[in-house]
Amino acid sequence: MANRFDNHSRKFAPSDSFYRVFSVIIFLLIAFLFVMAVEYSGRSSIEKQQDSLESSIARDIVQCYSLEGMYPPSLEYMEQHYGLTYDKNTFFVDYQPIAANLYPDYTVILR
Numbered sequence: 001m002a003n004r005f006d007n008h009s010r011k012f013a014p015s016d017s018f019y020r021v022f023s024v025i026i027f028l029l030i031a032f033l034f035v036m037a038v039e040y041s042g043r044s045s046i047e048k049q050q051d052s053l054e055s056s057i058a059r060d061i062v063q064c065y066s067l068e069g070m071y072p073p074s075l076e077y078m079e080q081h082y083g084l085t086y087d088k089n090t091f092f093v094d095y096q097p098i099a100a101n102l103y104p105d106y107t108v109i110l111r
Helices: 015-067 075-083
Strands: 089-096 105-110
Touching: 015 075, 015 089, 015 105
Parallel strands: none
Antiparallel strands: 089 105
16 A cells, blocks of 8 residues: 655656746746836836826916917027926927917927
């Protein structure tokens, strides 16, 4: 009669190399997921910055019209008089004034 706690009768006995390979695969999978999470977080942060810049430009345009009775003639005018600041290496802002009494057209593009 065989003892049920004997390990001699196991049908599948993985070797030490199997555990090494398996642990390396798990490590690589965790590292890949970590890199993807960091990349997604950075992308989300840039999108929030772009949304914030768009709302800041819109707010400064309306504030300028409310205080001066005309829309800002240029983006530099808003930077000088209304404190608009942004990272020019990250974003390109295309500002097109139409007329002094018409809302200007602007576009914020990620470089």
